[in-house]
Amino acid sequence: MKRPEAEDFLYREARLMDEHRYQEWLSLWTDDGVYWVPCSYAASDPNCEVSIIYDDRSKLADRIIYLEGGTVRDPESRPLIRRVISNVETSPVADGETEVASNFVLVEARDGAEFIWCGRSYHRLRRQGADLKMSFKKVLLVNRQQVLPVLQFLI
Amino acid sequence: MTIAETAADIDVAALVTPDRIHGRLYYDEALFELEMRRIWNKVWVYLAHESEIPNRGDYLRRKLGAQPVILVRVTDHNIRVFYNRCRHRANLLCHKERGNAAELICPYHGWTYATDGRLVAPSFGGAYESSLRQEDFALTPVARVDSYRGLIFASAAEDGIGLDEHLGRARPLLDFVIDRSPVGEVMLTAGAQAARYRGNWKMLPENSVENYHGPFVHRVAFALSDRRAGRVRASVTRREHDQEDETLYLGGGHMAEYLPRVGSPTRREPTAARQAYVAAMIAAYGDARARELTETLPAFFFVFPNLMFIQTHFRRLDPVSVDCTDVYYHPALLKGVPDEINHEILRFHETSFGPAGFVTPDDIQILERNQTGLHALGDEWLFLGRGLHREMRHSDGVASGQFMDENQLRGLWRHYADLMSGP
Numbered sequence: 060m061k062r063p064e065a066e067d068f069l070y071r072e073a074r075l076m077d078e079h080r081y082q083e084w085l086s087l088w089t090d091d092g093v094y095w096v097p098c099s100y101a102a103s104d105p106n107c108e109v110s111i112i113y114d115d116r117s118k119l120a121d122r123i124i125y126l127e128g129g130t131v132r133d134p135e136s137r138p139l140i141r142r143v144i145s146n147v148e149t150s151p152v153a154d155g156e157t158e159v160a161s162n163f164v165l166v167e168a169r170d171g172a173e174f175i176w177c178g179r180s181y182h183r184l185r186r187q188g189a190d191l192k193m194s195f196k197k198v199l200l201v202n203r204q205q206v207l208p209v210l211q212f213l214i
Numbered sequence: 215m216t217i218a219e220t221a222a223d224i225d226v227a228a229l230v231t232p233d234r235i236h237g238r239l240y241y242d243e244a245l246f247e248l249e250m251r252r253i254w255n256k257v258w259v260y261l262a263h264e265s266e267i268p269n270r271g272d273y274l275r276r277k278l279g280a281q282p283v284i285l286v287r288v289t290d291h292n293i294r295v296f297y298n299r300c301r302h303r304a305n306l307l308c309h310k311e312r313g314n315a316a317e318l319i320c321p322y323h324g325w326t327y328a329t330d331g332r333l334v335a336p337s338f339g340g341a342y343e344s345s346l347r348q349e350d351f352a353l354t355p356v357a358r359v360d361s362y363r364g365l366i367f368a369s370a371a372e373d374g375i376g377l378d379e380h381l382g383r384a385r386p387l388l389d390f391v392i393d394r395s396p397v398g399e400v401m402l403t404a405g406a407q408a409a410r411y412r413g414n415w416k417m418l419p420e421n422s423v424e425n426y427h428g429p430f431v432h433r434v435a436f437a438l439s440d441r442r443a444g445r446v447r448a449s450v451t452r453r454e455h456d457q458e459d460e461t462l463y464l465g466g467g468h469m470a471e472y473l474p475r476v477g478s479p480t481r482r483e484p485t486a487a488r489q490a491y492v493a494a495m496i497a498a499y500g501d502a503r504a505r506e507l508t509e510t511l512p513a514f515f516f517v518f519p520n521l522m523f524i525q526t527h528f529r530r531l532d533p534v535s536v537d538c539t540d541v542y543y544h545p546a547l548l549k550g551v552p553d554e555i556n557h558e559i560l561r562f563h564e565t566s567f568g569p570a571g572f573v574t575p576d577d578i579q580i581l582e583r584n585q586t587g588l589h590a591l592g593d594e595w596l597f598l599g600r601g602l603h604r605e606m607r608h609s610d611g612v613a614s615g616q617f618m619d620e621n622q623l624r625g626l627w628r629h630y631a632d633l634m635s636g637p
Contacts, residue, residue: 096570098405098406098407098408098568099405105560106553106556106557106560107403107404108404108405109404109405109406109407109543109544109545109560109563109564109568110560110564111407111564111568111569111570112564112570113560113561113564118561118565121438121442121565121572122572124434124438125434125435125438125572128434130434130575130576130579131431131576131579131580132579170582204311204408205408206408206409206410206540206541207407207408207409207410207569208409208410208569209409209569209570209574209575209578209579210569210570210575211570211575214570
């Protein structure tokens with residue numbers, strides 16, 4: 060996979076997340092997808108260490124329901140977010156999938172304050188017919204082992 | 215006049231009535247300073263679990279109230295707790311969160327300490343008068359350290375009640391949680407999620423051991439969890455009158471709530487791992503106790519002033535300032551069980567807790583709004599009268615009430631007022 064194709068995917072995914080278009084974002088996943096946001100610097104083994112997020116496809120669907128209406132925050136006052144994606148590098152991995160690594164910087168505005176989120180994401184992309192899908196996404200927040208504010212959007 | 219002198223003049227007892235507390239208790243900086251002296255630098259404070267520093271030379275940074283301390287495992291059975299401060303010029307001796315070391319070396323001027331706190335040598339020691347005695351410059355230990363079933367507590371006061379007496383009626387609740395392991399040990403080896411909220415520290419235990427807010431703050435989280443477990447939750451009205459559930463003030467500032475027995479693990483499909491777990495529990499404890507331990511949801515409880523057990527995890531809080539608090543969510547893994555059981559605990563925990571769980575963010579945002587609401591000063595009193603008419607006061611200081619009552623919070627505040635009115 061050439062980098063521009065991977066970048067197109069990442070930009071689209073970022074736009075869907077930034078605009079809270081959760082169902083469309085969910086459709087980017089394969090059925091066996093895993094979404095992992097570790098909370099230790101080692102980020103070694105999700106079965107031995109607690110994570111900030113470790114979702115399979117069914118928990119992802121629950122997460123969407125929760126974000127859509129499940130919080131003390133009504134949909135009109137969702138956090139406003141925009142992110143910039145850069146430093147994209149691709150490498151082929153097993154089963155014809157491609158790993159795409161990228162950096163992001165995201166500004167969140169809510170409750171009269173701004174919060175900055177930053178990290179490096181690792182996507183595994185798989186071709187399904189004419190579409191590209193994510194089978195795995197790991198997000199390494201730079202401050203993942205420090206105290207965090209609440210995370211009520213898709214990172 | 216210093217802040218401390220101002221604080222000492224505050225009549226805290228007048229801010230806590232039988233059914234109301236004053237908003238100042240959450241935002242007054244002078245009171246926060248007074249809490250440091252009369253609570254955090256006096257009572258037993260939970261620091262860590264022994265499994266977090268399993269090997270000789272393992273060390274770990276923690277806070278005792280607002281003070282930085284380090285825990286060090288000196289030998290297999292000897293864990294020491296020191297103020298994290300070089301005896302030379304007060305530099306933070308240990309800046310890494312955790313690690314393993316043969317000696318603790320101050321990065322500033324190289325003063326070197328053994329893991330038991332002895333000063334090995336000041337650097338270039340020849341420049342000191344020969345009267346400098348190394349034993350005068352050992353790391354300062356926190357006055358008292360003790361542990362209960364692996365949970366390490368410390369008190370900065372030389373005198374006071376022992377840890378067993380402090381834990382009091384919270385001990386059987388801790389036992390229950392820990393006895394869910396067939397070898398009677400939990401492991402806090404999975405690390406912790408960490409969150410910071412802009413609110414007073416006392417709001418966290420109040421929110422963590424209180425059922426009244428659940429149907430409102432956690433409406434969708436509860437619905438998702440019920441759907442996942444394939445159960446139907448009784449309506450709020452019915453549950454409000456459920457006699458089985460109980461909210462308890464345990465004395466000593468500790469609180470507990472016994473929850474509806476929904477979601478007990480054995481009601482799920484019994485996997486091979488689950489069957490092996492139950493078999494190991496029966497072998498260890500006998501049929502009746504094993505059944506109780508594996509089929510009952512452990513009570514949610516709070517051990518004053520900073521330890522909670524909630525569903526899956528030990529929750530620890532550090533007060534940062536009067537309106538800022540750090541919270542750590544440590545999943546309690548079970549020793550001696552099939553790995554799959556602990557994997558399930560982690561996945562179940564992450565669904566609800568931590569900065570991106572389905573429960574924690576709603577609680578934290580509610581607490582932050584609570585802190586904001588306190589700035590409206592028209593009527594400064596908060597009302598805690600729920601269930602007061604039916605509260606049962608027992609002779610031993612325990613008070614009990616029904617599900618969603620606020621008797622446990624009233625008990626917490628009585629204890630707080632007592633401590634804050636003391637010397």
